[in-house]
Amino acid sequence: MTRKPRKDERHARILEVLRYTPHVRIATLATRFGVTTETIRRDLDALSDQGLLDRAHGGAVARPMGIQPPIDEREQATVDERRAIAHAAARLVEPGQVVMIDAGSTTTQLAWRLGTGDRALTVITNSYPVASAMASSTSRLILCPGDFNAREGGVFGQDTTDYLARFHANLAFIGASGLTGEGILDVNRDAAWVKRTLIARSERTYLLVDHTKFAQTVLELVAPLSAIDGIVTDRPPPESLARHLQRADVTVHVAGPVTADDPQRLTEEIA
Amino acid sequence: MTRKPRKDERHARILEVLRYTPHVRIATLATRFGVTTETIRRDLDALSDQGLLDRAHGGAVARPMGIQPPIDEREQATVDERRAIAHAAARLVEPGQVVMIDAGSTTTQLAWRLGTGDRALTVITNSYPVASAMASSTSRLILCPGDFNAREGGVFGQDTTDYLARFHANLAFIGASGLTGEGILDVNRDAAWVKRTLIARSERTYLLVDHTKFAQTVLELVAPLSAIDGIVTDRPPPESLARHLQRADVTVHVAGPVTADDPQRLTEEIA
DNA sequence: CAGCGCATTTGGTATTTACAACATAATTGC
DNA sequence: GCAATTATGTTGTAAATACCAAATGCGCTG
Known part of the structure; x- marks a missing residue:
């Protein structure tokens, strides 16, 4: 379904970052990846829909624990x-x-x-x-x-x-x-x-x-x-x-x- | 040293909240406690200085794990x-x-x-x-x-x-x-x-x-x-x-x- | 009760972010 | 290569937040 490297790589790296720090700002990610804040915003929304992270105002926060991604x-x-x-x-x-x-x-x-x-x-x-x-x-x-x-x-x-x-x-x-x-x-x-x-x-x-x-x-x-x-x-x-x-x-x-x-x-x- | 209930209670409750959810917004805390966002902002800054939480743009995020509060x-x-x-x-x-x-x-x-x-x-x-x-x-x-x-x-x-x-x-x-x-x-x-x-x-x-x-x-x-x-x-x-x-x-x-x-x-x- | 110190509020402005609609670029499938 | 789809960038506007400084309120002490 998704075979594009661009977006997927960003997603993977965003999640990776969230393993080390509990919070990332959209602006930081945008400058880091060299893309627009809008793009990051869309990334975050997508990942949030998948339940892989939680949205915050200026960015995203990691889900507590690597545990129970599939909560009933x-x-x-x-x-x-x-x-x-x-x-x-x-x-x-x-x-x-x-x-x-x-x-x-x-x-x-x-x-x-x-x-x-x-x-x-x-x-x-x-x-x-x-x-x-x-x-x-x-x-x-x-x-x-x-x-x-x-x-x-x-x-x-x-x-x-x-x-x-x-x-x-x-x-x-x-x-x-x-x-x-x-x-x-x-x-x-x-x-x-x-x-x-x-x-x-x-x-x-x-x-x-x-x-x-x-x-x-x-x-x-x-x-x-x-x-x-x-x-x-x-x-x-x-x-x-x-x-x-x-x-x-x-x-x-x-x-x-x-x-x-x-x-x-x-x-x-x-x- | 600190005997006043007001501020301390807010601090305690903010930390408590962060044990359940990884992220709280300033606005939410303000309306909840019935105080100004400025007050919450100061609370968060103070707690952040104590290393009890991390600041984010619109609020605060919990420190990963209740572990090692006193990091050298x-x-x-x-x-x-x-x-x-x-x-x-x-x-x-x-x-x-x-x-x-x-x-x-x-x-x-x-x-x-x-x-x-x-x-x-x-x-x-x-x-x-x-x-x-x-x-x-x-x-x-x-x-x-x-x-x-x-x-x-x-x-x-x-x-x-x-x-x-x-x-x-x-x-x-x-x-x-x-x-x-x-x-x-x-x-x-x-x-x-x-x-x-x-x-x-x-x-x-x-x-x-x-x-x-x-x-x-x-x-x-x-x-x-x-x-x-x-x-x-x-x-x-x-x-x-x-x-x-x-x-x-x-x-x-x-x-x-x-x-x-x-x-x-x-x-x-x-x- | 006057005075003091602290916490909080208030008001105003600068920044930052969110949202949405649209334009452009890249990718894919045929 | 072309068309369709998807991804990304742009623009503009509204909303939320940050920051600053001064004023107010409040509790405490003497």
């Missing part, structure tokens, strides 16, 4: 919900506890929450985004070994579960691809094993799922409902699921929308 | 040199090899290099910046466990070295705080142990150091010169050090400046 539209759609869930989940954590946090978008949101606070936690995770989110806090951070999965931004595999098995936590927060009366489901086999280990190695386990996960039957059953102690979600689960949850003695926390003075609100409005 | 001025000063070193070191890697990469700024530069290429490497590292840099490549990535050190952006400790000891690599690239006739030195005890393990578990070890590390005697001796096979640096080492290196049979690679058509050049000019 479904994921995108539930940003607010997942923030609300993270907000509610953060209340379940008490100072000084040992907390295991699964890899995932909702759990990463939770980590941001916990990272801003000042509780002296010990956090064990297999996800770098989670570690990064908590980096500035006072918490102690233990990262798992394993094969790095760029898409998930975390490590998985036998090494990961073996390592996790050495620890014992007060709380574990896990995510999932689906939640049915049968139990918790996930699409990723390696991730499923990690989740099972997290459940096994913690006193209490909370599942963080938004409503789109309700009644989703996917590849693999991670664990039955009875394996977890509570779920944190954004909407009340449907009747049949609610019955199963009650029978399995799983408490249900439904998160309200984040408050207006919340810093995350700003992000939403900006986006 | 010395580190800052030798950016070009370290890029050149990374450029030269990347030539030492052949497709298909198993490569261990130490945590550090120079080694992270190397990872960027290797990440852009298409050699199918297996990379073992204790540094997330390294992993992140390579994420988009075809390489397999194995991350070590351990205590996460936000300042270094990597994991260290007994867990880390134990884990590393299970592997065997063709090449290892390590950094250091100092290099003298006596050997390789480092300020961080945990990091020193990791480096020793990297050396022990690889067929060949290259030390990546810029000229400011020459003749720097710091806390701990990591290993004698004879432990490594080569160094990659930006300037020829001083006479006495050169003699020691030759006696220890250490090859010296002196990197030239990066070529003009190199994508990184652009970054430098922008900065």
Whole structure:
């Protein structure tokens, strides 16, 4: 489709530059490449449409992490919900506890929450985004070994579960691809094993799922409902699921929308 | 010193926002906080001076990673040199090899290099910046466990070295705080142990150091010169050090400046 | 409460960028 | 080589931003 060297080379080099500096100005790129600002502007718009960078006023900014270029539209759609869930989940954590946090978008949101606070936690995770989110806090951070999965931004595999098995936590927060009366489901086999280990190695386990996960039957059953102690979600689960949850003695926390003075609100409005 | 809530709160919230989105516009922040754009502009300038964010034309962009807020001025000063070193070191890697990469700024530069290429490497590292840099490549990535050190952006400790000891690599690239006739030195005890393990578990070890590390005697001796096979640096080492290196049979690679058509050049000019 | 220092606002102007419509140049396919 | 398509450059105008300096407001201290 595209075989022209000119434009493609510019695009490639623009992206390359953005790996080193988070922001480039249109004017700079234009003089550098010897083309008009209009051309660069068009380049940036094109790359932005492809989701490879974000536009800014005078230029472009790099997408955070080389991670998750192909974010599901479904994921995108539930940003607010997942923030609300993270907000509610953060209340379940008490100072000084040992907390295991699964890899995932909702759990990463939770980590941001916990990272801003000042509780002296010990956090064990297999996800770098989670570690990064908590980096500035006072918490102690233990990262798992394993094969790095760029898409998930975390490590998985036998090494990961073996390592996790050495620890014992007060709380574990896990995510999932689906939640049915049968139990918790996930699409990723390696991730499923990690989740099972997290459940096994913690006193209490909370599942963080938004409503789109309700009644989703996917590849693999991670664990039955009875394996977890509570779920944190954004909407009340449907009747049949609610019955199963009650029978399995799983408490249900439904998160309200984040408050207006919340810093995350700003992000939403900006986006 | 600062007890006023007004300004400080804005600053904190601006930084918070930048954790979620890579870019904010001045106008957006102004309307959000109910203050003038001038005020936000000053906020941004102040935060920029503190190195907490980068200014852009219409706003600000987040510093890449929550990592290394306090970068040494010395580190800052030798950016070009370290890029050149990374450029030269990347030539030492052949497709298909198993490569261990130490945590550090120079080694992270190397990872960027290797990440852009298409050699199918297996990379073992204790540094997330390294992993992140390579994420988009075809390489397999194995991350070590351990205590996460936000300042270094990597994991260290007994867990880390134990884990590393299970592997065997063709090449290892390590950094250091100092290099003298006596050997390789480092300020961080945990990091020193990791480096020793990297050396022990690889067929060949290259030390990546810029000229400011020459003749720097710091806390701990990591290993004698004879432990490594080569160094990659930006300037020829001083006479006495050169003699020691030759006696220890250490090859010296002196990197030239990066070529003009190199994508990184652009970054430098922008900065 | 007067005075001081700091943060913020206000107002005005110079620059820079965005946007759109059109002209020109380059490339491709036939 | 010609026509169609695409890429790039030009121009003009509106909007957004940057910069500067002075004025105002506000909190604090004595």
